[in-house]
Amino acid sequence: MSDELTHIDASGRAKMVDVGAKPTTHRVCTARGEVRMAPGTLAQIVEGTLPKGDVLATARLAAIQAAKRTDEWIPLCHSLPLDAVEVEFQPDPERSCVVIEATARVHARTGVEMEALVAVTAAGLTIYDMCKAVDRGISLEAVRLVRKSGGKSGEWERPGEPPGIGAAPGPSRS
Numbered sequence: 001m002s003d004e005l006t007h008i009d010a011s012g013r014a015k016m017v018d019v020g021a022k023p024t025t026h027r028v029c030t031a032r033g034e035v036r037m038a039p040g041t042l043a044q045i046v047e048g049t050l051p052k053g054d055v056l057a058t059a060r061l062a063a064i065q066a067a068k069r070t071d072e073w074i075p076l077c078h079s080l081p082l083d084a085v086e087v088e089f090q091p092d093p094e095r096s097c098v099v100i101e102a103t104a105r106v107h108a109r110t111g112v113e114m115e116a117l118v119a120v121t122a123a124g125l126t127i128y129d130m131c132k133a134v135d136r137g138i139s140l141e142a143v144r145l146v147r148k149s150g151g152k153s154g155e156w157e158r159p160g161e162p163p164g165i166g167a168a169p170g171p172s173r174s
Contacts, residue, residue, distance in 0.1 A: 019078065019109040027150030028105050030164065031116035033143035034097040035127045041135040045098065045127075046091050052130045056089045056098075059123040059130070063087040063102055066122030067115040077114050080106050085119055088165040100124055101146075101165045113145050 044050045052058075067085040071077040083105040090099040102119035104112040124140035131138055146164075147157040 022109040022152070024107055024109055025150045026105070026107050027111050027148070028103060029112045029116040029148040030101060030103040030146050031113070031120045031144065032099065032101045032146045032161070033120040033124055034092075034095070034099050034141050035124045035138060036095070036097045036141055037131065037138045038135045039093065039096045041131050041138065042091055042093060042096055042098065044134065045131070050131060050134065052133075055127055055130045059089070059100070059126040060087045062126040063100075063119035063123035067102065067104055067119040070115045070118045073118055074114050078108075078110050080108050080110070080112060080115065082106050082112070082115060085115070087119060087123060089123075090165045097141075098127060099165060100127075103164075111148060111151055113148060117143060117145060 045055045048054060064085045064087060066073070068082060071079045084103075085105075086103045088101045090101075091097075092099055100120045100123045102116045102123065104115040104119065106112045106115075120143050121140065124143070128138045128140065144158065146161045147155075149155050
């Protein structure tokens with residue numbers, strides 16, 4: 001991994017990275033985050049009794065929509081023709097949170113880390129928006145990249161992360 005800042009030119013000005021000479025490869029990135037809330041709020045999400053409707057279905061749509069528009073959120077991101085965006089939720093009553101996991105896939109010259117991260121963030125903000133009338137203390141926490149594959153840098157996985165939502169426990173998945 002290079003320590004060079006690729007989004008800064010020789011004069012210290014922000015620039016968009018030229019990826020024109022890079023080969024197109026299959027790239028996959030997964031991000032994760034948690035939305036912490038009062039236990040009663042989590043129970044209402046799980047039971048589907050919040051006044052604004054199905055919180056997780058709405059958050060899933062927000063995540064997919066945001067991932068597709070990441071270049072509009074993040075100024076130096078390239079527009080990417082996403083192959084897929086998958087979003088999963090896991091309510092965790094012990095920690096009084098909803099774990100969000102988003103995976104973005106693309107065949108492109110640059111990675112989809114930002115798309116996966118934006119998807120998690122948009123899902124978390126949507127959960128907040130739909131639940132704020134009953135719980136103003138909600139927080140979106142620990143948004144992070146958990147794994148990536150493809151491109152020149154190849155495979156990467158954050159140490160200590162549990163398997164993906166819905167995955168069998170065991171060694172890392174590639």
